Each structure stands twice: as C-alpha cells, then as structure tokens.
Amino acid sequence: MLDYDLHCHSTVSDGLLSPTDLAARAAERGVKVLALTDHDDIDGLDEARAAAERLGIRLINGVEISVSWRSHTLHIVGLNVDPSYQPLVDGVASVRNGRGERAVKMAESLARSGIGGVLEGAYRFAGNPSLIGRTHFARYLVESGHCKDVSSVFKNYLVKGKPGYVPHQWAALADAVGWITGSGGVAVLAHPGRYTVGRKQMGSSTLRELLREFIDLGGQAIEVVSGSHTPEQYAEFARYAGEFGLLASCGSDFHGPGESYRDLGRLPDFPLGCRPVWESWEQATPMKAA
Ligand code: AMP
Ligand code: MN
Ligand code: MN
Numbered sequence: 001m002l003d004y005d006l007h008c009h010s011t012v013s014d015g016l017l018s019p020t021d022l023a024a025r026a027a028e029r030g031v032k033v034l035a036l037t038d039h040d041d042i043d044g045l046d047e048a049r050a051a052a053e054r055l056g057i058r059l060i061n062g063v064e065i066s067v068s069w070r071s072h073t074l075h076i077v078g079l080n081v082d083p084s085y086q087p088l089v090d091g092v093a094s095v096r097n098g099r100g101e102r103a104v105k106m107a108e109s110l111a112r113s114g115i116g117g118v119l120e121g122a123y124r125f126a127g128n129p130s131l132i133g134r135t136h137f138a139r140y141l142v143e144s145g146h147c148k149d150v151s152s153v154f155k156n157y158l159v160k161g162k163p164g165y166v167p168h169q170w171a172a173l174a175d176a177v178g179w180i181t182g183s184g185g186v187a188v189l190a191h192p193g194r195y196t197v198g199r200k201q202m203g204s205s206t207l208r209e210l211l212r213e214f215i216d217l218g219g220q221a222i223e224v225v226s227g228s229h230t231p232e233q234y235a236e237f238a239r240y241a242g243e244f245g246l247l248a249s250c251g252s253d254f255h256g257p258g259e260s261y262r263d264l265g266r267l268p269d270f271p272l273g274c275r276p277v278w279e280s281w282e283q284a285t286p287m288k289a290a
C-alpha cells in the first residue's frame with residue numbers, strides 16, 4: 001500500500017470537506033503525504049498546510065487545472081507548485097473567470113428542459129462561488145429530487161448531448177503545464193482513463209499524441225493509480241509511463257464521504273517498474289557549490 005494520496009478536493013473547489021477536515025480525514029486513514037489539488041484554485045493550501053502540521057503529516061502544494069485540448073477537456077495536476085508564483089496565481093484566476101457565465105448558461109439549458117431554479121440552488125452548494133462547477137449543480141439536482149445520486153446526474157444531465165451541458169474553453173495545455181513547471185512543480189496528466197470519445201476511452205493513437213505533446217511542453221508524470229481507474233487501467237497506464245519515461249502518480253480524487261469511488265487513504269501499490277512521482281522531489285540532488 002502507498003501512504004501517498006496526491007489528488008483530492010476541498011470546499012475551495014467541489015469537495016465537501018474544508019481543507020482542515022480533509023487533512024484530518026487523510027491522517028486518520030493512514031495517509032502520510034497528502035496533496036490538496038483543488039480545481040483551478042490554490043486558496044486552500046495555507047489552511048491545509050496548517051492542519052497537516054498539527055496532524056504530523058506532510059502537505060504537498062497541488063492544483064488541478066482544467067484544459068481544453070482538441071475536442072477534449074483534460075485535467076492537469078500540478079504537484080509541489082509554488083503558490084506565490086504570479087503566473088500560476090493569475091493563470092488559475094483566468095481559468096476560473098468563465099465559470100460564472102457558464103453556470104448561467106447551464107441553468108438556462110436546464111430551465112429549457114423544465115428544471116428551474118437551478119442556478120441559485122447550485123450556488124448554495126458552492127463553498128467558493130468563483131469556482132462554481134458541475135458538481136455543485138449535480139448536488140442540487142440530487143437534493144431537489146431530480147436524480148438519486150451525483151453519478152446518475154452525470155449520466156442524464158450536464159454531459160454532451162444532455163440538458164445542462166454547455167461547451168467551454170478552458171486553459172491551453174501549454175499554458176497549464178507552463179504555470180506549473182514555471183513555479184517549480186511537476187505537471188501530471190490526471191486520470192487518463194477518464195478521457196472518452198462517446199462511451200469509449202480515448203484511443204491509443206490520440207493518447208500517444210497527447211503524451212508526446214505533454215512531454216514536449218514539460219509534463220513529467222501520469223496518474224497510474226487513480227480513484228477513477230480500474231486495476232486493469234493501473235496496468236495499462238503503467239505501460240504508457242514506461243514507454244514514455246513518465247513518473248507515476250497516485251491519488252484518490254476524493255470529493256466527499258459517500259460521493260467518491262475511493263475514499264482518502266492508502267492506495268494500492270503501483271504495478272512493478274513504475275517510478276513514483278515523489279522521486280522528483282525526494283531525491284532532488286542538491287546543487288553543487290560553485
Ligand atoms: P467542471 O470542472 O465544472 O466541468 O466539473 C468537473 C467535475 O465534475 C469533476 O471534477 C468531477 O468532480 C465531476 N464529475 C464529472 N464527471 C463525473 C461523473 N461521471 N461522476 C461524478 N462526478 C463527475
Ligand atoms: Mn471535481
Ligand atoms: Mn479531474
């Protein structure tokens with residue numbers, strides 16, 4: 001088992017727990033090194049770090065940036081980023097910018113299919129109004145009795161071809177990777193098994209083109225063990241890591257009790273042969289004195 005959990009969300013994005021409660025739950029469940037990776041925001045890191053210090057666990061400064069690449073929405077996790085690096089601060093602020101307008105359009109689309117009052121309802125679930133997103137809409141649609149749970153919302157609403165879906169332009173891949181690496185962080189392709197064309201996983205030739213481009217831009221790692229991957233996908237993405245010389249990352253992608261496939265906590269080991277992403281910060285060789 002790995003005692004690293006390098007992907008999770010707090011109320012600063014679309015998680016249900018505050019950064020403090022998230023760190024406490026992680027520590028209780030055996031995590032020794034936790035990265036908080038809120039969507040398009042780094043405001044929770046100070047609070048999470050203070051809690052982690054009290055709890056005796058290590059906090060890695062993280063973020064998960066939304067990216068548009070070709071026709072896909074991708075998520076790029078940054079680990080060990082510097083939250084005071086201005087291009088990163090400004091960059092994630094620019095990604096957050098369009099979310100309010102998108103939310104209005106999502107509510108209009110739902111209203112056209114007979115579901116009203118959703119905008120106000122969704123904002124009630126948003127701990128951080130500048131980060132309003134589909135999860136907050138999903139929670140409201142559950143609360144108001146339109147769906148039985150969040151995952152059934154994402155089958156019937158808010159996705160391509162369904163009411164409430166609004167296409168959106170997120171950050172460019174080059175920008176997201178640049179903000180992360182420019183701040184001294186490692187860019188990680190998050191949950192590659194989640195990128196789909198229709199109902200099928202992104203094809204291997206497209207994924208290879210993506211990985212080549214990601215690496216050329218400075219990307220260094222790929223999530224192999226993810227709460228949204230099956231064990232078969234751990235093996236599949238471990239093979240891509242080997243083929244492309246990428247480091248392997250692991251994270252639950254926890255959003256809240258009862259809402260995520262996998263809780264915070266210890267994750268299954270990497271398949272044999274993976275080089276863990278923490279090599280990049282734990283074995284960093286000190287600079288030779290001039
Ligand atoms: P947004 O950035 O507003 O498009 O929202 C993306 C978020 O929606 C993801 O980070 C997940 O938290 C959530 N999400 C997307 N698809 C699903 C799904 N099938 N089941 C549960 N949550 C989902
Ligand atoms: Mn999310
Ligand atoms: Mn994601």
Ligand code: MN
Nearest residue numbers: 007009064253
């Ligand atoms: Mn995530």
